[in-house]
Amino acid sequence: MAHEKSRNLKLNLTDILVTIVIALVFGLVFRLMGPVYDLVQPLGIHLDALLYGIWFIAAPFAALLIRKPGVAFLAETAAALAEMLFAGSGGIINLYYGLLQGAFSEAIFAAWRYKKFSIGVASLSAFAALIASIILDAGYAYLPLLAGWNLILYLVFRLIGSILLSGLFPYALVKGLEKTGVTQSLRPVTKEDYDVLK
C-alpha cells in the first residue's frame, strides 16, 4: 500500500503537452471529418449518427494513454478548441459540446478512481460522452420533436458509432502504442513496476 500512496497522479508538464498535442491531432481529424459528416446528413436516415462517435475519441484515448485524473477532460476540450480555431463547421458550438463530453467521459474514469482502464471502461466513457451530446442536442437540435422511429434510429446509430469509434478503436490504438514502448514513460508508476525491481 505504500506504493499505492506514492502513485503520483498530478499532471506534470509532459502530461499536459502530450495531451494537448494528441488533442490537436484529433482536432485536425474532427476538422477533416466535418465535411464528410455533413455530406451524409441529407440521406435523412441518420447514417451521419454512425460517424458521430469519432468526436468522442479524444477523451478515452488520452485517458487510456496517460491514466491520470483530468486528462480526459483536458483532451476533449482542447480538441474542441482546436477544431474551432481550425474553423470547423459549427464554430463555437463545438466548444460547448467538447466541454460537456469531456466532463462526462472524465466522470467514468473517476468512478473507477483512475485504476481501471479496460475496454469496458473505455466504452462506458464513450457512452457517457454520447449522453452528454444527446443532452445538448435535445436543447439545440430539438430531438424530442423528431418522429419516433427516426429518433430511435438516430439513437441506435449513434450508440453503435460511439462504442465502435470511441470505445474499441482508441483501446486498440493504445494497445498498438504500448508495443512501440512510448506509453511506458507516460504512465504513473504502478506496484507491478516496483515488483519488477525486487
Next chain:
Amino acid sequence: MDTVWGNTNKLFFKVNPSLKFLLVSSLFILYLFVTNLNTMIWTALLFFILYFFVSGLSGKWSFWFVLLTLIVSLFSASAMIFFGKGSSVLFQKGLILITRESLARGVLLGLRTFTFSLIGMVFATTTQPVPFFYSLMQQLKVPARYAYGFMAAFRMIPMMAEEFVKIRQAMRVRGMNRQKGVKAFCERMTRYCLSMLAQSIRRAQRTAIAMEAKRFSMTAERTYYYKISWSRKDIYFVLIVLCTVTLGFVLSNVLPITPYTNVLDH
C-alpha cells in the same frame, strides 16, 4: 497564402482575443433560446452581411465558404424537415412527412447552425493562435502550462505534415500502396495512426523536458514577451456585435417575414 487571406488590417484583427472569445461564446447561449423563426432569419442575414465586412478571408474563398456552409447547414436540418413532428401536412411520401411546423423548425435549425458557423469563421480567421493564447494567460488567467502547451503543439503541426509525407513515401517505396483490399487498407491506416501518434508523443515529451530544462516555471510570477491589452477598438467591437444582435431582434418584430414566432408550438 496571398490568395487565402484578404486584408488583415481590419478592426476585428486588433480586438482583444479574450474579449472576442467570450463575446462569441456567449452568443451561443443567447441563440440557443431563440425559437422565433423571424429572429433567426434576420440574424442570419445580418451576420452574413457582417461577415463580409470583418472576415479575414479573401473574397473568392469567402464566397465558396459561405455557399458551402449554407448548403451544409440546411443538410444538418434535413432530418427535422423530413421527419419532424407536426400536424398540417405539406408533403407525404412513404416515410417522408413534411409538415409546416417541421419545415419551420428545420429552417430555424439550419439558419442557427449557419449563423454559428459564420461567427466561428469570423473568430477563426481574425484570431492568430499566439496572441490568442497570450491573451488567455494575461486576461483570463489561464495557467501558463496549458497556454504554452497549446502554442508548442501548434508549432508541431508543420512537422506532423512533413512526417505524414515521409511515411507515405516510405510506404510507396515498399509497394504498400499497391496492395488492394480491406485488410491492406486497414493495415495502412493503422500504420499511419500508430507511427504519427508515437512520433508526436515522443516529440511532445522531448519538448516538455527541454522546457523544464530551460526553467519553464509552472508556478512563479511570469513576465510576457507579448503584452496583450485593451484598446478603444474593443469598445467598437462590442458595439458592432451588440448592434447586429439587437437589430436582429428589432427587425423580427418590425418586419416579420413568416408567421412562425415560436417553432416549438405544434
